[in-house]
Amino acid sequence: MAPSPSRLVSRADIDFLLHEWLNVDELTQRPRYEEHSRETFDAVLDLSEALAEKHFAPHNRDGDTHEPHIDETGQAVVLPAVEAALRQYTAAGLQTSTFDAELGGMQLPFAVHHAASMFFQAASAGMYAYPFLAAGNANLVAAQGTPEQVQTYAVPIIEGRFFGTMCLSEPQAGSSLGDITTRAVLQDDGTYRLFGTKMWISGGDHQMGDTIVHLVLARTGPAELGVKGISLFIVPKHLVRADGTVGERNDVSLVGLNHKMGYRSTTNALLNFGEGEHTPGGSAGAVGHLVGVENRGLAAMFHMMNEARISVGAGAVALGYTGYLKSLDYARTRTQGRPADHKDPTAPPVPIIRHPDVRRMLLAQKSYVEGGLALILFCARLVDDTRSTDGRAADDAGTLLDLLTPVAKSWPSQWCLAANDLAIQVHGGYGYTRDYDVEQHYRDNRLNPIHEGTHGIQGLDLLGRKIGADGGRGLHLLTERMRHTIERSSAAGGDTKAHGDALAAVLDDLLDVTAVLGSTPDRAVALANASTYLEAFGHVTLAWLWLEQELVAADPVNALHQGKLNAAAYFFTHELPRVGPQLDLLRSRSDLLVHLDDSTL
């Protein structure tokens, strides 16, 4: 397979997944996507790769080295190159991607959108965070806001004039949103005034665009209500006039920027709301507009969170992917040593790709990043099904998507980070220097197991919520699909059948353990190893996705397909077996972590 020119993400792999496997062209038969064709999909992918390569990738290291700073006016400022790249992105119309045509959107399938985003996330995860967060914000307003809110706040984002954030965490409340204390006070005119401090706000302040639309969780009711007293508000950095122009500053002020290990070109802000630094309309308090109804803010926000979680997984895949391609290039060109069975010192050194241990590190990366991309595009295809079908089909897709969301968020965050670690290792000492990209990819990717719900939170979401939801329908749907794939693999024979048999065995084991945990009366014990459950569940899911790819790749066997077969073989021999001991641990219902005496740590 000829190297992809950009070294961001393999376009050949994207095409394999979208067309040979997921048949996204089929979507153009549905009314929502009828204006689209293979040609429009290709055009978006071509354009994205070209723009990412030209305007994003060259500034990625600079964005890391020169973090945003706070200028004399108290505003955060990002590098001009970042602003210029984002102008190119919006000028090309890419910010309109998945939005409805009536809002000026391209109405692109999410599967194609996520594939296209890969190039930008691989080129500069930190720079791409701005349009990504803005789009998520506009998506939520488009889905939950009044027509006026959509027109005033979402459309300018889609047009690339405004940016947007989500403001959930506070210094004392991160994973536990029920403990937020930011207050919203209803005013006579139906607006609210907000008072409080929000932490970890990505894109929370910068000089780009006309203004920034913050989506803020705050409570109108008493603290005792926990998550049930939380509402969602639009709080723009500047008030927006009735004619859509931007007016005076709202009472939102930047307290400081966090200095991070990675993702440094994305501002990450501590924001004060209602500190009186500005006095919109003559009085202190940040003017906010309720989205939806009072006290249902968390549910509304989760509309955005689920998307955000899949996008976190997608970002992790992109960083893993480009690290893989770069370490692959390095391994093909760097010479060192001789094979174990051919140690003649007078022979010239060989490219390190000839060493089995280097191949292990490359094949592991390939299995993680191509597997991760399959997972993300599969989930994106489910999003498309929820948007373009109805009745049972839409419902099934939504249920399956809910189940897989914690996996789509956490599996790439863990394993594509592991891929970046291996990419450093393939480079040896060079990979540890800032002369090569892979150390930055690792640092950037390390954020992904933390934000939008930590790894531990995803485990509790999967085992404590999603598995049992609706009588276990999600797991049932997934199992059905897996069994269908296993049946097809059985008919294929050979290695494919063996892989199917292995998956069938571990799937039975997983279902058995799931039943054991479900019938465990002590909920604390049942959930004690939820992270391990998440990891086992993730690897089983990925084994299934590799079996799916293997079935597609079996005929005809070209170079790309042979690569898929190799990576599948790697996953089944080196990766899936990790699950056995994890399931044994879960089945034992070990209570070590529940009854531990903390003082002995």
Place this chain on the structure above:
Amino acid sequence: MAPSPSRLVSRADIDFLLHEWLNVDELTQRPRYEEHSRETFDAVLDLSEALAEKHFAPHNRDGDTHEPHIDETGQAVVLPAVEAALRQYTAAGLQTSTFDAELGGMQLPFAVHHAASMFFQAASAGMYAYPFLAAGNANLVAAQGTPEQVQTYAVPIIEGRFFGTMCLSEPQAGSSLGDITTRAVLQDDGTYRLFGTKMWISGGDHQMGDTIVHLVLARTGPAELGVKGISLFIVPKHLVRADGTVGERNDVSLVGLNHKMGYRSTTNALLNFGEGEHTPGGSAGAVGHLVGVENRGLAAMFHMMNEARISVGAGAVALGYTGYLKSLDYARTRTQGRPADHKDPTAPPVPIIRHPDVRRMLLAQKSYVEGGLALILFCARLVDDTRSTDGRAADDAGTLLDLLTPVAKSWPSQWCLAANDLAIQVHGGYGYTRDYDVEQHYRDNRLNPIHEGTHGIQGLDLLGRKIGADGGRGLHLLTERMRHTIERSSAAGGDTKAHGDALAAVLDDLLDVTAVLGSTPDRAVALANASTYLEAFGHVTLAWLWLEQELVAADPVNALHQGKLNAAAYFFTHELPRVGPQLDLLRSRSDLLVHLDDSTL
């Protein structure tokens, strides 16, 4: 257990390992250590903790932020705080630690020395690299040099006046030292002149001390001889006069500094030898003094490499350890959420140490860092046996040490790095910022699987060389010790017996797989998964060390001992089972990595 005041490494754990387990006091019965006592050991540990806390830890972040730079004279310059801290270190006599009394050394056992070094490596891995490398250099010269070389080059290092490096790698030759091209040309006066370029030289240049003694590998014979044509040379930055004073500059010049992901306070240099930038004695060429005999340089250097490899493991443990203690503090004080079985939102949030998943991350770290420390101190104790016994005892200790060296280097580099990753995760978003130490610990620790022989090289060393050496005597000795521990655990009953049974089973499995690989005619296939063998071997070794600790901790059960029992339980339930699938893979003699068509990657 009361928190250790310094949060570097637990002194209580060190005392447990040195005294309750390894009985280092016993060493004071031997002539080499007869001047020592528990009191002198304690004094060195007390002093080290205090100095590390006062002079190293406070400047660790600053050393990371302000990397060494090259001044107008072309010399590398490190922060004044680094120089000041190292002056304190040598003024306290700590650089004399393990050296012979006749060279001005303390003649301290290595077990105590490594324990004391933990504090410095935890406080600032980057700063401690300078005295550590210098000591390793002096050790080699003391062992292999002429009396004059020892007096001229080693003693000033021991006294803290000179620094030292090891110069092995070149831009085109890192793991494969047989390919170095630096040449050494014999002169009429018996000295040599060296010409070539050396890469990745830690401490390769700086303004500290009177000069820097480089130990350089270079070839006097033709390239065709590979490693057999390599000799070892002392090449000082300045020529040293007969009276011991420092004279004119030698022809060694700094080409540039590498900018790394971590370990930033340690200069890492590209050095030119014999470029003619200086002309010692009137002519170009770096003046060098042969150490030992021609063409035996690599063997001589390995005297230092083995020590260096154990010290790499020790450094990895120290970084893991301090990250563990800091995340433990954080988990005790940070409140967030409520337990799974007690979700009342009106109840106050609990310290996150109450959440099972946080406990998992803490207990995992504890099992890695305390296990890693046990491994390092066990190996150090073997070094002491080689130096203070003779005949069979010294020989056995040396053989066992040779076998365990790749494990002592690689296991902590992998798992104590994993500990740092978990320490970040325990801190959540805060751990991803540079306001907390753990992200730097992670970045610093990421070097350890790379330098002094990568992970892959260690795997080949263990499986391809050490396992089969001397008819497998090392493995036989280790197995004997393990079986003895298993017998004692069997007598102890309860969990300890169960753990012993588990270890016995996996040990049999490991030995069986070792035999299978040993009898595999195709050496490339036998070694294809050497890294996996290394990892499995490491986990089995650590399970044994945890069983050893468990036996000591069983009676009486105080808080520290209970902590050991918990960590052992964690290791046997969550960690040792990882080995099963690894051994299955090895037993299958999978040739996937050997026969892979590279073009499909």
